[in-house]
Amino acid sequence: MTMKKIVLMALAACLALGTTGVYASQADDINALRHYFKKKFPTVPFKEFANGSYALSADKRINWESMRDFPPFEDHVAKGEALWNKKFKNGNSFATCLGNDVTKVRNRFPHWNAKDKKVETLEGNIVACQKANGEKPFGLKKGNIAYLSAYIASQANGQKVNVVVPDDKDAQAAYEAGKQFFYAKRGQLNLSCADCHVYSAGMYARGNLLSPVMGHTTHFPVWRGKWAKKKGDGFGTLHRRYGGCNKQVRAKPFKAQGKEYSNMEFFHASMSNGLTIDAPDYRE
Amino acid sequence: MKKMTLKVALLAAMMATSGFAVAMDEDSYRAEHKAATEALNKAKKVGGEWRDSRWKKSTAVKVDGKKMSYLHAAEAYAAKGDYKNAMKYAGIAKFEGEMGYQQAMDQKNAGPRH
Numbered sequence: 001m002t003m004k005k006i007v008l009m010a011l012a013a014c015l016a017l018g019t020t021g022v023y024a025s026q027a028d029d030i031n032a033l034r035h036y037f038k039k040k041f042p043t044v045p046f047k048e049f050a051n052g053s054y055a056l057s058a059d060k061r062i063n064w065e066s067m068r069d070f071p072p073f074e075d076h077v078a079k080g081e082a083l084w085n086k087k088f089k090n091g092n093s094f095a096t097c098l099g100n101d102v103t104k105v106r107n108r109f110p111h112w113n114a115k116d117k118k119v120e121t122l123e124g125n126i127v128a129c130q131k132a133n134g135e136k137p138f139g140l141k142k143g144n145i146a147y148l149s150a151y152i153a154s155q156a157n158g159q160k161v162n163v164v165v166p167d168d169k170d171a172q173a174a175y176e177a178g179k180q181f182f183y184a185k186r187g188q189l190n191l192s193c194a195d196c197h198v199y200s201a202g203m204y205a206r207g208n209l210l211s212p213v214m215g216h217t218t219h220f221p222v223w224r225g226k227w228a229k230k231k232g233d234g235f236g237t238l239h240r241r242y243g244g245c246n247k248q249v250r251a252k253p254f255k256a257q258g259k260e261y262s263n264m265e266f267f268h269a270s271m272s273n274g275l276t277i278d279a280p281d282y283r284e
Numbered sequence: 285m286k287k288m289t290l291k292v293a294l295l296a297a298m299m300a301t302s303g304f305a306v307a308m309d310e311d312s313y314r315a316e317h318k319a320a321t322e323a324l325n326k327a328k329k330v331g332g333e334w335r336d337s338r339w340k341k342s343t344a345v346k347v348d349g350k351k352m353s354y355l356h357a358a359e360a361y362a363a364k365g366d367y368k369n370a371m372k373y374a375g376i377a378k379f380e381g382e383m384g385y386q387q388a389m390d391q392k393n394a395g396p397r398h
Contacts, residue, residue, distance in 0.1 A: 029396070036398045184391035188334050188380070192391075198398060252333040260331065 026165040026175060026270050033198070033271055037212055041202065050218040050275040052211035052283065056202050060209055060284075067282040073150065073223040076235050077280065080151025083144060088133045094148070097129035106156035106277060110163060110265045112171040119174050119262040123149055123237050127257065140256035141240035142232050146221040149237060153221065153279035161218060161277060163270040178267030181260055182213075187251030193264075196245075208284060217269040219281035226284065235280070238265060309367035313358070316374040320355055323381025332388030337380040345373060354380065 037049065041056065048055035054064040084102060087093050098105045109122040123145050127137040138145040165175045185192045194213070196205065201212040220238040228234030239261045243253035254260040320337075327333045336344035342353035347360040358373035 032396065032398065180392075180394050183396060184394035185387065186332065186391070188336065188383075190387065192394065194396070198396070247335055250335040252335050252337070252339045254331070 026163075029179065029267075030271060030273055033214055036198070037201070037214055041212070046274070047276065049212055049215035050272070050278055052215055052219070053202075053209040055215075056211075057209050064282060071223070071280075071282065072228070073235060073280050073282070076147045076223070076233065077150050077154050079144075080147035080149070080154075083148045084151055088130075088135050090133055092133050094126065094129055097132065098125060098152075102152060102155045103159075104156075106153045106279075107159045107162065110262065110269055112164075112166055112168065112174065112266070114166070114168060114171070117170045118259070119178075119266045121239075121257065121262055121265055122152065123239065124257045124262065140237070141243070142227075142236045146235045146237050146240075150221045150235070150280040153277060156277050157279065159277050161269060161272045161275050163266065163273055165266070165270065174263045175266050175270070177260075178263035178265065181264045182267055187246065187249035189249040191249040193245060213268070213271050215272050215275050217265070217272050218275050218277050219279045219283075221280050222283045223280060224283050238268075309371070310362075313362050313367045313370045313374060316371055316378065317355075317358060317362070320358070320374045320378035320381060323378045323385065324355070325381075327381045327384035327388065330385060330388040332384035332386075334380045334384045337377045337384070353377070 034046070037044075038046075044055050051061075051064075054061040084094055095102070106122060109125065110119050112118075113120045123140060126145060126148055127140065130137045138148070165171055182193045185195065196210045197213040197216070200210050203210055217238060220241070221235055222241070223234045224236065225234070227236055227240075237256070239256035242261045242264065243256060246253040324333060324337055327337075333339075336342045336353050338353045338355035340353070340356075342356075343351035344354055345352055345357035347357050350360075352360065354373045355377040358370045358377060361367070361373065362370035
């Protein structure tokens with residue numbers, strides 16, 4: 001038996017036993033979810049999932065399109081642009097930390113930081129940049145952080161989401177932790193994110209049409225009618241939304257930009273791979 | 285005179301008994317509060333705390349016009365000497381702590397089922 005044959009046989013045995021592919025990879029999860037939603041919503045084209053529940057209901061879509069004709073968040077994006085261009089006291093700016101080409105910022109996040117062994121998010125990096133330059137950091141859920149994030153995201157519109165989980169056991173553990181968080185039931189109502197946004201997507205929870213998870217992260221930060229009724233200006237980050245979802249199932253929310261939500265963003269954004277960034281946007 | 289002494293003695297006995305009962309209630313409440321805090325700490329460790337158990341922004345119970353969590357309501361009632369309600373809300377907080385922990389344990393390996 002030649003060496004080549006031995007190597008091939010060993011490789012085949014490994015594949016047969018599954019020893020090379022025990023880890024449920026990101027690609028497997030994405031494919032499984034796409035297959036699931038294709039079966040659940042056979043008439044909805046893949047790219048439409050970026051539009052959330054507005055891809056599922058013609059009535060809701062009319063309302064959404066009319067909101068987009070005169071977006072209530074244009075001023076916020078302009079404020080974000082001013083923040084991007086503003087120099088820190090030391091002469092640096094956000095571009096010093098995030099890169100001079102603003103069109104290439106949004107799509108780098110979330111990503112795995114192998115050195116610090118943690119998931120990095122855009123908003124987390126904005127705040128880290130301020131701290132590193134002796135500036136007072138923004139709040140993490142609304143206001144300036146959402147304005148700046150919205151401007152940065154708007155400059156990446158049209159690009160395709162491409163979150164990469166590297167071949168690194170810590171990165172995969174973070175991804176798996178995010179995935180577990182997404183699928184775990186929690187709170188007094190004993191509901192998981194997946195209960196609403198996978199299994200019940202397309203159904204109504206009171207007056208709200210539940211959106212599919214695929215496409216969720218493409219349009220954040222968002223301006224929400226619900227948030228506009230409360231304190232603030234209706235604008236908020238993805239982690240603000242996570243906290244809101246947790247509160248709705250009557251679980252204690254976790255800290256924005258903490259490990260739990262950052263890991264979940266890693267998984268959550270991965271599920272939108274291949275969809276187009278279109279941010280900021282209006283949501284109910 | 286004898287009748288008067290009897291009345292005073294009876295009154296003293298009643299007051300002592302009620303004081304004893306209040307002390308008993310307070311002890312029971314303190315034990316329940318401690319048990320609730322322990323249960324909630326255990327749930328917190330596994331990320332299983334619920335919204336209304338002791339979260340500062342919870343609006344689950346209204347005490348004197350102020351909205352608060354179950355554990356905070358228990359403390360507010362205890363401060364007013366209302367140990368019946370204090371026990372009730374400490375008990376709910378304890379139950380939620382136990383359930384939150386159990387839920388987090390049950391969901392430890394949660395994943396897709398599609």
